[in-house]
Each structure stands twice: as C-alpha cells, then as structure tokens.
Amino acid sequence: MLSRLEQHYNESLSPPSRQTSAEGQGNRMNVPSIPQDSPHSSSSLLEPIPLEVVSLAKRFGQVTALDGVSLELRAGECLGLLGPNGAGKSTLIRGIVGRVIPDAGRVSVFGFPANTSEARSALGWVPQELALYPRLTCSENLAAFGRYHGLSGGKLKESVAWCLDWAALADRAGDLAKNLSGGMKRRLNMAAGIIHRPRVVLMDEPTVGVDPQSRNRIFEMIEALRGQGAAIIYTTHYMEEAERLCDRVAIIDHGRIIAQGAHEELIRSVFAQRSQVLAHFDGPPGVIGAWVEQHAGRLLDGAAEFTIEDSTLIAGLLDDAARSGLKLLDITLRRPNLESVFLHLTGRELRD
C-alpha cells in the first residue's frame, strides 16, 4: 500500500521534470517538490526553507504562552516539539497556522507570511481536537475539507481516495465519523489535515487518547508521510514518540525553546557519558529522602535517581545506603533519555 501512496503523493507534489529528486534519498522515494503552479517553482537551491519561526511571542493576559520562540524546519525533516502540557506547543502550532496572532516575531512558510493563502496551501494542520463533522461519513469529511482547500472534481476524488488509503479507512469510507473508534477518528482527523497534500504538516499530539495498537498504526502513517518527503512538526509529551519519529527535537517549556537538536546530541550535550541509576529502597521515607538529597539525587515516584560518571560508582553508593539503614529492593542502570534531558533542564517531568 505504501508504494502506491508514495507514488500518488509524489505525483501530486512533484513536477515530472524534476531530476534531483532521488538525491540523498536512495531509491526509496522522490524528494517532494513544489507544484508547478506555485510561485516557488524554482530549483531546490533557491527554494526558501519550508518553515521559519523567528522570535515568536504571545501573551494571553498575564500568561506568557510563547516567549521568543525561534526554530526552522527543513525539507523532508521531522521536528519533534517536546514539552509538558501548557508548555506552549499548541500555541506555537496555532501561531504557525495563522490561528494565533503573535505579539512579536514572525512565521514564514516557503517565504510567505503565515495566514497568506500561499502559506495556508502549503501547510497541513492536524489539530489535537477531533475537528471533524460527526454526522458526515469519512469520505464526506475528507471531501468537505478538500473543497475548503480549493480541491474539486477528479483531483478531489483522487485525494479523498488517497487519504482513505493512507489512513487505512478505505473500508470505512461510508461510515459516519461519529461511529468510528477512537483510533479511527484520530486517523481520519490526520487525513483531513493533509487532504490538500501540503508540504509542511503540523501534527499536534495526534496520538492523544489512543490505544497502543492504534498508536502504532498512526506511527506508520507518519513514517509513510515522512517517506514521501513532507516536512513535519510533531508535538508530543511522549519522549518515546519523539525518539521514534523525529530527526530533531526541540524541547519547549514555559513558552521557550530550551534545547534543540538530534536527540542523541541533546543527551550527550546534557549528560556527556554519564549514566542514570534508579533504585528502590525499603525504609522510612524521611530517611530515604534525606539520604537521596545528601547524594545529589532526587526522588521520582518513590524511586531514587542519581546521575553517575561511571557505573563502578554504584557499589560505593549502595554501601553507603546500607550504612544508612536502607535496604535495597531493586536497582536499574540506564542511559539517559529525552525525558532525563527535560527533567535535567527544567526540574519537571514531561507529563507534569
């Protein structure tokens, strides 16, 4: 199915004359290019970057939702926007899509300001909410949003069929949206966001509230989309999702990007070669807390967490715990992950 989708997507987005499409991508697929009727139908060297956000700021009353956010999304890249609830992820996405007017800063999509018709055509938005018409069928929903984006006739029909295939909903095309399962609704919600085959796709927590099986299906859809060259911003507060799907990660907290880069880079920049130890002890909570603090660790959900330079230091740590009257229940040595990075940088967990 994917090869069919790839062909369809590329036929839609790429002018047949492009010769450089396979460069850097192997034989798997073509690099998506700008449709011929676009004002940016020039060579890729002259092509503006798909998305540029510069010093974006937005306040809602006393609350600072965005505080000078800057980021760039390159062609074919998937950028993970990682942060806890209320960090400013959705506001940033809504600012990019033109639904939030920033107090300062700018957004440009292929060189066009947000909220221009060119930017709207190039952007696809998958909102966090299930923004569908519940009493319309899957194909009617897709057709409606396709028409709102200016599609009609055979092109619309083709796009609807393609999206149904992509979301694995072809056999449910005639079902009302309200009768679909949660996972199917999520997939339809995603399909409605890319019905016009945008070159930049903004996905705002598309896996919220879905079961693991449906989540895997959604990952496959995103990977297929990536494989076809769409540039994607993917917001989540699940670091596993960011690690699996994204080339780069930007960590956002209190409306600011506090770190960004490839996830291994981020981990290395924060932790270097250090490892993390998680241990559970049996003993009075007050004693455990005091002991953990004394060794520059912290308590997370009842587990003591330490960052150590070398794994050989574990033995000394455990000896000291025994001397303090704490009985070890279990211990884990692990390589730090994005959540560790976030925790280290903000002092808070991603799911706060």
Add this chain to the structure above:
Amino acid sequence: MIVPIVRTAIVSLRRDRAALALSFILPITFFSIFATIFGGQHDSTAKINVILVDEDHSRASLDLVCGLQREGSLAIHTRPSSKNKSAAPLPEYTSLTAETAVKDGDAPVALIIPHGFGDNPISFGRDQGGVSIQLLNDSSDMIAPQMVAGLLQKAGMTSMPEVMAEKGMKYTDQYIGGLTPAQRKRMNDNLERMNGYLEKLRQREDQQAAAGDTPAQASSFAGPIAVQSRAVVGQNKRNPMISFYAAGIGVMFLLFTASGSAGALLDEAESGTLDRVLSSRVTMTTLLMGKLTFNTLLAFTQLVVMFLWASSVFKLDLFTHIPGFVVMGLCTAFAVAAFGMLLASICRTRAQLGALSTLLILTMSAVGGSMFPRFLMPQAMQKAGLWTINAWAIDGFTKVFWRDLPVRELWPQVGVLLAVGIVLFVVARRIARRWEFA
C-alpha cells in the same frame, strides 16, 4: 466556497433526525393546533379603528357621528391621517375611498351614513323604510364589525334622544294610538309580524352558521338603527385565520430553527472544526455567508412545507399566491437566518444560546403577533410589535394571502426584512471576529 459549506451543513442536518423533525414536524403540529383552536373564534376588547363617512350631514347623522366619536373603544377616522403633521389635512373619506382603505387593511370597519338617513333614522329594521347605514368590514377580524354594530346602536340610542322620542311617538300613534279594538288588533298583528320576521331571521342565520358560511350580506335586526353589513375583504375566503397562523407560527419556528442551526457554529468552535476550516482557504466572512445561505434555504423550505400543509389540510389558497409567497418567504427566511447568526455569534455556549433564543423568540412572537393577532393588542403593543421580524413577516403574508395584494405592494415589508437581515448579519460578522484569531 459558500457551496461546500452549504453542502456540508445540509448533509449534517439530514443525518440529525431529531433536528430535522424539530424543524418541520413541530411547527406544523403547533400551527395545526392553533389553527384548529383559534381558527374560528376570538374574544377580546381593544380599541377598534373605524372609518366614518357621513354623506347625509343631517342633524341625526351629525348626532350619531358625535355619539360614535365619544365611544372610548372606537377610534373614529373621518379622513386619512397625514404622515406630515404640518401639511394640510387630507380630504375626508368617501364611500369609495373608505372601501379601499378597508381592503388595504387601514381599518377593519368602515361605516357609511348614506343620504336620506336623517329622514327616517329609527326604522326598526331595514324593511321598515328609510336607508341603512353601510358597515364595510374585513372579515379576517371577526370581532370588530360585531362590536361596531353594537356600539352603533348604543350611540344611536344615546346620541339622538329627540329623534328617538319623535319616532317613538310616531310609532305609538301608528301602532297603538287610541287603543280601539281595531287598533289593538293592528298593534298585535304588527308585533306578531315582527316576531315572525325575527324568528325567520334567526332560523336563517342558524342555518348559515351550521353550513359554516359567514353571510356576506348580514341583515340582522340588531336594533332601532338599520345596519347593512358587507364584507369587502376576504368574502370568499374559507377560513380567515389560516394564513395568519401559517405565517405567525411559521415565523416563530423559523426563528427557533435558525438560532438552533446557527448554533452549529458554537459546536464547531468547541470541537475545533471551526479552527480547522478557518485555517483552510475559507475566511470567516465566507463561512458566515455559507451558513447564512444554508439557514435561509432551510427556513424557506420550512415555510414551503408549512404552507403546503396549510394548503392541503386547511385549504389555504397557496397556488394562486406563489409570487407573493416566494418573495415574502425568502425575505422572511433571510431575516430570521441573520437573526440566528447574530444570536450564535453573541453566545459563548449552546446553553447560553438556548436560553437567550427561547427568551427573545417567545417575546418577539408574543409582541409581534405570532401567538395572537396584533390588531387585538393595545396601540402601544402594536407599535412595539413593529420592532419584531414576526410583525413584518405576518403583515407581508397577510397582504399576500388575505388582501390579495400584488407583489409590488409588499415593498415596506420586503424592505424592512431585507434591511433587518443585512444589519443583523453585519453585526454578527463583527462579533464573530472573536473566533477568527486568538
């Protein structure tokens, strides 16, 4: 871009069977109930506009005019009122202009005091010599002519005492003077003849009432002054109140449906669909125009269904009034759709919309004449009704179905409804800016 929005809304409505039923079945049910219950009766006392033409200018007629003008429940008009108060007064009504005025709905009743009335004003019925006062009425208002006829007798009795005495003596002399056996027999014979005449009259009226007909030439013996009544509007209408209730109930439910349908905007805002739509090529103005178009079409369809029902079940003469119906239907539908858009844009939640729309629509419907005719209301209330969509719509439909006026005569109602619709939509668009951007 408006067409896709209309299309989406139509499919959504088709799938929402409860909303569909509420849109079409409920108003028909209410209309049928109102039409059945109130279709043939009223009871109320309100000040009645009466056009009075005195062609006789005799002492008796002048006294009668004065007596009628003193009646607190009648508003007597001897000449058309001029819109420009500083201008010279318009000429007095004649029998012809009075009839036209009743046909145009300026007043429900006109009284014509003909030449020769003063020669024999007290006639105890029109068969007793003398000329009859002409009572021209609009039979859509069944109370006014009855009241005016009664008050006319009262005014006659109280405003012409000399005439009454003179004529009483004459009749005494004529019927029982001398009280000889022969005179007594004659008196009894005359009384018997009068009783027989009254009995026959009652029987005839009972038969007409049983047949469901309103006598166009009412010749009742209704007092010492002879009155001949003639309906000049709606004399051939089967049921005068059907068109009124079809319009009245129809408009009230159009308002409910329009506000409910416009509330889809609130649902879409809440679900995030509105944001998604506005992130496409659709602008807020386009979206609202699409919704307005859909709601106008929905409201018009409701009216069509309602009037078809009235036509098939209550014999409303729809098919000879198609142009007027279409013009009034579309204008009314446009105004109520814009009203719904405004309510939806003002409210933050569906619950707010439900409460506000119920309050406003019921108030507008009561004041605007959807529940009972405005002509039964006090003057102040009738004027207040002009601030409602209901009143203008009902007036327009009444012109079409009751007065059989041509489409060009609908310009005041069409103008007001279109202006109201445009203003409400512009205000709604302005308020809807809150949805555009955060």
